[in-house]
Amino acid sequence: MIRVTNRPLLVASEYLEPTLNFEWIPKGTFVLSEYSIDNGVAVIPVYGLLTKRSERFYYTTNYDDIYLSVSRALHDDKVESLLLDIDSPGGEVGGLFDLVDFIYGARDKKPIYAYANDSAFSAAYAIASACSRIFVNRTSGVGSIGVIATHTDISEADKKLGVKYTTIFAGEEKNDLTPHEPLSKNAKDKLQREVNRLYEMFLSTVARNRNLDIEKIRKTQAATYYGENAIEVGLADEITCNPWEEIMKKEKKMEEKNEEEIEKYRAEILEIAQLCKLAHAERKLAKFIEQKFTVDQVKEALLNSMDAKEEISSHVYHKEMQKENPVIAAAKQRAGSVTLHP
Numbered sequence: 191m192i193r194v195t196n197r198p199l200l201v202a203s204e205y206l207e208p209t210l211n212f213e214w215i216p217k218g219t220f221v222l223s224e225y226s227i228d229n230g231v232a233v234i235p236v237y238g239l240l241t242k243r244s245e246r247f248y249y250t251t252n253y254d255d256i257y258l259s260v261s262r263a264l265h266d267d268k269v270e271s272l273l274l275d276i277d278s279p280g281g282e283v284g285g286l287f288d289l290v291d292f293i294y295g296a297r298d299k300k301p302i303y304a305y306a307n308d309s310a311f312s313a314a315y316a317i318a319s320a321c322s323r324i325f326v327n328r329t330s331g332v333g334s335i336g337v338i339a340t341h342t343d344i345s346e347a348d349k350k351l352g353v354k355y356t357t358i359f360a361g362e363e364k365n366d367l368t369p370h371e372p373l374s375k376n377a378k379d380k381l382q383r384e385v386n387r388l389y390e391m392f393l394s395t396v397a398r399n400r401n402l403d404i405e406k407i408r409k410t411q412a413a414t415y416y417g418e419n420a421i422e423v424g425l426a427d428e429i430t431c432n433p434w435e436e437i438m439k440k441e442k443k444m445e446e447k448n449e450e451e452i453e454k455y456r457a458e459i460l461e462i463a464q465l466c467k468l469a470h471a472e473r474k475l476a477k478f479i480e481q482k483f484t485v486d487q488v489k490e491a492l493l494n495s496m497d498a499k500e501e502i503s504s505h506v507y508h509k510e511m512q513k514e515n516p517v518i519a520a521a522k523q524r525a526g527s528v529t530l531h532p
Contacts, residue, residue, distance in 0.1 A: 240281025336412025
């Protein structure tokens with residue numbers, strides 16, 4: 191109980207009471223699952239209460255294992271993209287934001303998707319928000335972007351049992367949050383300040399991950415959203431009952447787009463090389479490519495060089511100098527207005 195009471199949690203409020211009453215199970219009976227690969231997609235399970243480290247109670251996933259699974263999948267040649275299969279009410283604060291930052295940075299290496307199947311609340315939503323895209327189904331729930339803490343006062347129960355606790359301590363705040371005494375104003379204020387601090391951290395993290403205004407996230411007031419409503423408020427991207435199929439479609443479109451970009455880049459390089467050849471400035475080609483000059487920027491640079499009488503035309507014969515400006519000629523050739531002969 192010490193891990194879930196008297197400390198801020200990122201758990202949906204409706205799941206708080208069950209969280210406080212989890213039953214312990216014998217050590218070693220809970221087996222952590224590795225990711226599976228389905229058509230190049232590494233499926234990583236994120237189920238149950240989320241904890242910083244491995245716990246001995248039923249139905250939990252810890253941040254360390256999620257980190258290791260994502261890291262291994264990123265380095266696995268058989269994996270083209272990752273899918274976090276999430277069904278969780280949230281969990282502990284410790285370790286969460288480091289994991290979220292890691293996933294946020296990793297999505298540039300391989301596409302990382304999240305699927306709320308059926309819930310991604312609070313800490314679980316923080317993880318989902320770090321992914322490239324969030325899928326939901328018609329009954330999926332996301333959100334609960336807030337922080338909660340609970341103090342249990344059992345002093346009255348102690349009296350009924352005839353038990354009296356005497357605590358000897360040094361340091362004015364050392365005995366704050368004890369369950370055997372009513373919560374003091376000082377202790378409550380201190381806990382509230384920490385809840386507020388983590389709340390701002392949570393808001394700014396989700397706003398960054400989802401590219402949303404932080405005030406828009408604040409206006410949700412830690413509410414939960416389902417299906418289409420989750421998409422309307424910007425907390426999810428797409429409704430599907432089969433995220434694997436959607437990922438396959440997106441990967442195919444991405445490959446086609448990459449091929450188009452490569453072809454476009456190849457055509458630009460050829461045109462730039464032709465311009466440099468016509469202007470007898472082949473030695474500038476590598477520089478133009480390295481600096482990612484566009485065709486128009488190359489034309490302008492070559493024209494400026496000729497106006498400044500740089501040595502780009504030192505090998506051009508007098509007869510060729512009488513011809514039309516080679517840069518302009520190349521531009522006309524591209525437009526199909528003239529036909530040039532070598």
